[in-house]
Amino acid sequence: MNRIYVHGYDRMENVRLQDQAQTLVDLLHSDTAFPDGSSVLEAGCGIGAQTIPLARNSPGARITSVDISAGSVAQARANADAAGVTSVQFQQADIFALPFEPESFDHVFVCFVLEHLSHPVEALVQLRGLLRPGGTITVIEGDHGSAYFHPDSDAARMAIGCQVELQRAAGGNALVGRQLYPLLRQAGFDAVRVSPRMVYVDSSRPDLVDGFTKKTFTAMIEGVREPAITAGMVKPELFDAGIRALYRTAEIDGVFCYTFFKAVGEKSRQSQRGC
């Protein structure tokens, strides 16, 4: 779900997309606020799409946001500047070799990152090492297997399956959302609490029909057309029928459902003393 922030093409469109984006920001971020003075590491900030709401909800926290891509970090810095967010320090770094002292952060925040990693538990173990005892990690991920809709369509499910398979072939996991609990537990976190954040869309919510069903989810699936066909996963006609079926769910009698998962875990003081 890297395309939550998509670009509108006129002013009215922008208003609608901002409504939709704000709805999703509220859904995912509203219950995350770190105390003044606390040190927060955002691991895998990309171009800063989640950094901005993170910083706005925790204006007194000292946030360090890193990404493996120097280009993304530069873009994230520019996007934060443009949004008037000045409290974040950006730097390029690899999540598997982070240049920070052990136990140097109070909180870690990871959003739409584990889906891209072939060894998510190892990444979480690394991040746990950077947390002080008693510190917390917050993880947010989507899950493409949580997508279902009306009218139902085998072709649409096939097209979504192509995205899942391509992400798997690239070493990632598009179904990672449902796995946050076992992943955090395996990485040694305690008191793990997972809460699903379901996006339910029917035609009484035209902002979400347009901004989420069509321009976020279906556009993302549409984006794998060429690689899926090139890889021989699907015939063009079937893939295109799947995309049409997804757009069909955006009509007046259509319904679309998708669920994000948010997990919070603690680095226990006790187990730390036991180490």
Place this chain on the structure above:
Amino acid sequence: MNRIYVHGYDRMENVRLQDQAQTLVDLLHSDTAFPDGSSVLEAGCGIGAQTIPLARNSPGARITSVDISAGSVAQARANADAAGVTSVQFQQADIFALPFEPESFDHVFVCFVLEHLSHPVEALVQLRGLLRPGGTITVIEGDHGSAYFHPDSDAARMAIGCQVELQRAAGGNALVGRQLYPLLRQAGFDAVRVSPRMVYVDSSRPDLVDGFTKKTFTAMIEGVREPAITAGMVKPELFDAGIRALYRTAEIDGVFCYTFFKAVGEKSRQSQRGC
């Protein structure tokens, strides 16, 4: 989801199942309370599993609960008596031929009923006729296509698919939850608002692991083994592998997700005047 209330086999078991049942009752019922003196029709009460929380949340309402099965109505009456619920009038009646005057109810409540009907819109139109202008309908349904889990399993999805197909063959629809918005709109209701109620289960919630994942959902799917095999839908080995895979999701690193949908719609005063 007719088996939300399953029977425990010892006292400790009963406590756990009651915890789980109460969790689901809260999830589905807590925001439904009808005013003192209002007249409420529960259409399709079965053996009264939903009647009891309905009556407890609206102690001053005058509730009439009907079901097409005289045996179920008798059992519902007995169950309500046993639960100390005395404010409900039970009677046998067919939802398509209800023995009430038009516009004689303030509210209608329908829970786990549409899934069994081959013509749900027609049923909703009948119920709308019994509502006074300005009255509301509340509908709750499950959706078996909303079930997903970790570890994922093709065999488990195949076993669930057998239940869906058998219910379809019987004229019902196990995927009706996601369709509540279009169904209520097609039946002429206005101001329809649907809210999903997701049951998320991991091993930090042993009451739900036991009471929902194992004893409600998986037991229900297990219950269609013989008809599914008899109908030639699936080989016994594959079905049994699917059931094992569902139980596997109840282990320490497993996760299970299911979503109920609740819809509230109004019989508009305006469109009534327009008729």
